[in-house]
Amino acid sequence: MSEKIIKLMVCSGKNCSRKQGDDITDALKLELEAVSLENKVQVVRTACFGLCNAGPVVKVWPEGTIYTGVSPDDAAEIVNEHILKGRKVERLLYTDPATGKKIPDEKSLTSLKKQLRIVLRNCGITDPENVEDAIAHGAYLALAKVLTEMQPEDAIKIIKDSGLRGRGGGGFPTGLKWEIARKNQSDEKYVVCNADEGDPGAFMDRSVLEGDPHAVLEAMAICGYCIGSSNGLIYIRAEYPLAVQRLKIAITQAREYGLLGKNIIGTGFDFDIEIRYGAGAFVCGEETALIHSMEGLRGEPTVKPPYPAQSGFRGKPTNVNNVETFACVSPIILKGADWFSSIGTQKSKGTKVFALAGKVNNVGLIEVPMGTTLREVIFEIGGGLPKDKKFKAVQTGGPSGGCLTEKHLDTPIDFDNLVAAGSMMGSGGMIVMDEVDCMVAVAKYYLDFTVEESCGKCAPCRIGNKRLHELLEHISKGHGTRADLDRLRNMSVVIKDTSLCGLGQSSPNPVLSTLDNFMDEYIAHVDAKKCPAGKCRDLMQYLIVKENCVGCTACARVCPVNAISGERKEPHLINQSVCIKCGACYEKCKFDAIIIQ
Amino acid sequence: MKTLKSTDELVKLREDILSGKRPSDNSYPAPGRVRIRVHMGTSGIASGALDVYNFLVTELEKRNISGTVIRTGDMGYSFAEPTIEVTRAGEEPVVFGNVDTFRADEIIEKFIKNGELTDGIIPANFRTITI
Structure with a gap:
């Protein structure tokens, strides 16, 4: 079979396919057959391009021309002009909303991409169980640079200047935290990595530990050098067995290569890391509770001050940082504070990973520069809401955060803006809710x-x-x-x-x-004792509209408690005293005869 | 591997891996070879990535295709797990979503052997940094 040279990639993300994405595929295939090119040009459907507002999208591969707002009627022009004559169809090219210019190909489109991966740079790329692969992708270069070229104060200054803030939720400046821990004199100090990710729906720390554990180990060693500690502890929940297993392998391999342990790469600096397991209590993500849990005590918080930087694990100065915070450290050391602080907003620098969940098409992990708006995250990267439902709210920050509504959609996301809007960054869970959520x-x-x-x-x-x-x-x-x-x-x-x-x-x-x-x-x-979204079971009932009911008996057959009665081809009736309001009949009815009241 | 004693040794090790002097599964595929990354974090494995991984390893050998299959963490495409990334020598990587053994078979026959794309490709919609 001959190699097909040109490929037309048609977006079949849920948004585009609703706008006739599938018809475009068929139309293109027909047009290609008409000019007998069906063996030379292949039409395939792809997942979302992240250009949902401009959809449906067709990409010509390998050259990377992107056509947007394509309809099945445009198929002939794309085939005749672009494929046969090699001329781009100007009117369908994507227009950059900022400059109003047409974007000729995907390479020029790259700068328009909303996502920037710093924390997730190696996730899905490196083999987490092979330290050499991590080294090939740049792991431990920052550690080597810090140990051989810098004084601890210099490295702390870089982190301070970069504007990195703690990614666990509070947003405390990381450099400042390290400086305080360094100034507190003690014979022993501890570096703790907080991997007790407890927010429902958030899983960025798990993904980083599973995909790129060496980034965290390296940053912990850098932190150890900066604050003058040679003991690292990772507090991870036992519910993350795969992350634990990969961390163990990573630690063992790093020790073998002399990247952890005594005399790291011949510099005379000692640093080793142990793992401590948590039983999965949400409160243990709070640093004082976390430290007590590691000491074998009950996971209960204590009043601050004293802060862990003064008196933490076993009463010694302790620096606690989140996984995602640590994962930012090496790129900052290698690329400099100016590079990092050029990304993001005035008070929140860098990028943030969010776990998109709930009523959104592209559920998953995303990483965007601070200052990206909620609208861009939900409707462009997230691909919008499924089933054409109306957006109602987005919950950020897990159980500690709040719900943001339509009027907050254009707020740039950063630590301070979210707090001002009545929510918080938290660890970065983002749960999207639609009109049927109460x-x-x-x-x-x-x-x-x-x-x-x-x-x-x-x-x-x-x-x-x-x-x-x-x-x-x-x-x-x-x-x-x-x-x-x-x-x-x-x-x-x-x-x-x-x-x-x-x-x-x-x-x-x-x-x-x-x-x-x-x-x-x-x-x-x-007041009205009504639940507008129809979720609170005690405030609603399912009713059959007599006019619409054709008596097909579908609802009666699906009812688990036999609450629906009626003769065949006669309107049915729901016995409210028996009905458990499961909604099975509502889902089943094809005639819109069942309503929620 | 002996313990690294200096920064130079670390940098040299990295260069050796990148230039192919030191065998590494994950390096850019040599001519005629293919590199497949199976994204196996918790969500990938929960959706069946392990079956896909095992299938690819045995089938590549059976079908006489020279290449490597690598386990990595998740890419974050939770809506399309399991996902795999296939790089043919000299080409850009292509990510396929919702891969099961049936789809993996199609990917081997169509894409790896002939360079034909199949449905369900996930376009790269992010920028990334390199160190």
């Missing part, structure tokens, strides 16, 4: 999580969150009043102000942000 139920879900995960040490968190959860339960059952809404808000503020650690101080955030942004939904729950 915001009261969402707040209740996160409260459910924090009630479960609260360590119980301080009363505001232990008792307050429980009461908040009960109130939300009350409202979603239809027993709430307007006074309950005030009570929700007051209690949330008190919990925030009086809790001991970050968990309690941020746990009411989902309640407060939904109260701020979706007050109308709360009011519908308490």
Whole structure:
């Protein structure tokens, strides 16, 4: 079979295929057959190009011309002009929205790509179980540079100048943290990597540890040199067996090659790393609780100060950084502080990894420069919402964050903007919600999580969150009043102000942000006793519209509790006292005869 | 491998791997060879990447195709797991999504042998840094 030279790649991402992506494939094939080129030119469907606003997209391979806004009628022109005559179809070329210029090929398009991978640079590229592969991709060069060419102060200055802030949630400047740990004199110090990733829906730390463990080991050694420590500890949850296994292999191999252990690459600097396992408690992501858990004590936080940099693990100065923060360190050392600080916004530098989840087409990990807007992340990189549903909210920062709405879509994402909008960066989980998600139920879900995960040490968190959860339960059952809404808000503020650690101080955030942004939904729950999204089971019922029902019996057959009765070809009826509101009949009915009320 | 004693040794080791003096599975494929990266993080494996990996390893040998299959972490394309990246000598890497053993067979026959693309390619939609 002869090699097909030209290929036409048609986007069949969910957005483009809705706009006739599949018809374009067929039209192109027909046109090619008409000029007997079907053996020379191949038409294939691909996943999303990340240009959903400009879709449907057709790319000509290998030269990389990108056509956007293509319709099946354009197939003839693409085949006749581009394939036969070698002339680009100017009117279909992608237009750069910033400059208004036409983009001739994919290479010029690269600069328009929204994603920039710094933390994920080697994920999916290097073999995590082979240290030589990591070395080939540049691992340990930064460590060698720091150990041989720099004083600890110089390296700390680079990290400080780069503007790197902690990626675990709080956003504390990393360089400053290292400097404080360095200034505290002690015979022993510790470098701790916080790999206790607990936010529901976030998995960037796991992916980095599974894909590029050496980046973390190297950065920990750099940190050790900077603060004057030779002991590293990785606190990782035991629920990440693959990450643990790959870390163990990476540590062993790094020791074999003299990149960890005594006298690292002949410089006389000693640094070794051990793994500590966590049992998967959310509160252990808080640094003081994490340290207690590593010491074998209960995973409970203590009042700061003293900060871990003064008195941490076994009472010694300890520097705790998140996996993603460590993964940023080596590129900063090698490429310089100016390079890193040129990316991002004024106060938040570099890139951030987000775990896109929920009602979004391209679920997965993405990494974008700080300052990218939520709209770009959700509708361009994420490919929009499935099934043409309307965007309602995006939850950032996990149980400590809040819900952002349509009006926040054009906010550039960085630490300060998210806090100003009533949410937070957190570790970077991003859960997209559409019109059928009930915001009261969402707040209740996160409260459910924090009630479960609260360590119980301080009363505001232990008792307050429980009461908040009960109130939300009350409202979603239809027993709430307007006074309950005030009570929700007051209690949330008190919990925030009086809790001991970050968990309690941020746990009411989902309640407060939904109260701020979706007050109308709360009011519908308490006044009209209705759930506008149709999620709260106690506030809704499924009804059969007599006019639409043809009596096909499909709903009655699918009902798990036999609540639907009626003769064949006669309108059916739902017995509300038996109905468990599972929604099976609603899904099954083809005649729109079942409605939610 | 003996312990590295100096920065020069580290840099030299890196150059040897990159220039092909030191055998490495993950280097740029030599003429006539193909490099396949199977993305095997937790989400890839949960979607069946291990089967794809085993299939590719045995089938490449059976079908007399010279190449290497490498296990890596995930690329982040959770919506299309398992994913694999195939690089033919002298060409740009191509990432395929939703690969099962059936699709892997198609990729071997069509793309690896003949350079024909198959449906389900994931276009690279990011920039990255090199060190």
